[in-house]
Amino acid sequence: MYDLSSVLETEAVSEVRPGTSILIAGPAMTGKESLAMEILAEGSRNGDGALVVSTGDSAENIVEDYRDRVAGVNNLQLGVVDCRAEGSGGGLADGDTPPGLYVHKVSSPGDLTGIGIGITKCLEALHGAGAEEGRMALISLSTMLTYTNRETVFKFCHVLSSRLDAAGYIGVFTIDSGAHDDQTLQVIKQAFDGLIEVRDGDAGREARVMGLTDGPTDWSEL
Amino acid sequence: MTDSAAPVVLIVEDEPDVAETYNLWLAEDYQVRIAGDGDEGLDKLDAEVDVVLLDRMMPGLSGDEVLERIRERELGCRVAMVTAVEPDFDILEMGFDAYLSKPIRSEELIETVEKLLERSTYDRLLQKYYALVEKQATLETAKSGAELAESNEYAQLQNRIADLQDELSQTMGGVEDDADFITAIQQIGGSEDT
Known part of the structure; x- marks a missing residue:
């Protein structure tokens, strides 16, 4: 079981079953990405593997931020699939990385096969390094939706969730709820076991969890 | 007789004995079509075909070329490439769905066809x-x-x-x-x- 309750203070996430995929949805600038990264970082502090699939940030930036986030952790096992359309060029290249770091570059957020191969290679490397448990973050589905369409993204999420389930990993996927119509959001939600909604409340950032326990949790401060 | 609802397997193989052997193994459960080279394979390929067993090394069109044309036609069939040696390339990045190295045993062939049908x-x-x-x-x-x-x-x-x-x-x-x-x-x- 994965315990996310130190990141998100609710019982609903204190025992998350391996193989669970969770959608993190909220308007722009509400800390979805940082929540996803913190869920991964908490795992790294416990020796879990971490895998980031990024459509916006470069592998170099992700690695740097992540190292800061988990400062002091020994034997960090981090995989990054960098699928920005800008392409590679400089920095961390495939295969030329320090121990414990696995980077795979893909030419576009719409190249799902490439992303799938990147994820497969990173999972293989993480498993090879002994990370039997691990957490994956995909940031963000909104970008993938602009490169493809919701049918493709829905199916991709379903297949990827199944793969994570087989690996015993958990996954968190972010989506900007303000960037898509209701139909799209409803369809994408169905590909996941649970949903974390975030918003800017009166008292600051708030989150609630749905789908992992019987009813939705109350909004609580993040 | 195989009933007409059985999945269709197309064998593209230039050695008649080999093709006939595959046919013997598969004919009980599948509707089998046999083609002696790449061109004939493409002729016998239509939307009904579920699985193609494609020999990689053939005179005329090679297996790779046939595969490319199959993908261009956007048919939903699955392709198992039959090779003389273990391929040294990354199978994940190629456009086919499985590969078999010669010589192929009957269980191996049947297992592969079943697996590809399951993917469909x-x-x-x-x-x-x-x-x-x-x-x-x-x-x-x-x-x-x-x-x-x-x-x-x-x-x-x-x-x-x-x-x-x-x-x-x-x-x-x-x-x-x-x-x-x-x-x-x-x-x-x-x-x-x-």
Whole structure:
């Protein structure tokens, strides 16, 4: 079981079953990405593997931020699939990385096969390094939706969730709820076991969890 | 006699004895078509074909060229490449779904064909699942919670969706291995070229 309750203070996430995929949805600038990264970082502090699939940030930036986030952790096992359309060029290249770091570059957020191969290679490397448990973050589905369409993204999420389930990993996927119509959001939600909604409340950032326990949790401060 | 609903396997193989051997192993459960070279293979290929066993080394069109044309025609068939040696390339990045190294044993051949058919089943189920999820989302965005709770149509839809989820999780062991994962994604589309 994965315990996310130190990141998100609710019982609903204190025992998350391996193989669970969770959608993190909220308007722009509400800390979805940082929540996803913190869920991964908490795992790294416990020796879990971490895998980031990024459509916006470069592998170099992700690695740097992540190292800061988990400062002091020994034997960090981090995989990054960098699928920005800008392409590679400089920095961390495939295969030329320090121990414990696995980077795979893909030419576009719409190249799902490439992303799938990147994820497969990173999972293989993480498993090879002994990370039997691990957490994956995909940031963000909104970008993938602009490169493809919701049918493709829905199916991709379903297949990827199944793969994570087989690996015993958990996954968190972010989506900007303000960037898509209701139909799209409803369809994408169905590909996941649970949903974390975030918003800017009166008292600051708030989150609630749905789908992992019987009813939705109350909004609580993040 | 194989019944006409049985899956169709196309064997593209330039050695008649080898093709006939495969035919013997498969004919009981599948409708088999045999082609002696790449051109004939492409002639005998249509939407009914489920699995192609494609010899890589043939006079005339090579297996790779045939594969390329098959993909261009966007038929839903699965392709197992038959090679003389273990391929040294990354199978995940090639456009075929499986490979077999000669000499092939009967169990190996049958297992591969079954696996490829299961992947096709998975794609069909996923397509059906997606269509139902779209319907469900349409109802959810158009109706209030109270209306949904009273809707028979909605309840039935939810049941069918749950059934399909179960079926999907039992097909291919729920996308257990890497090759299943990659081919399932390839089938979704969203490759760079499309």
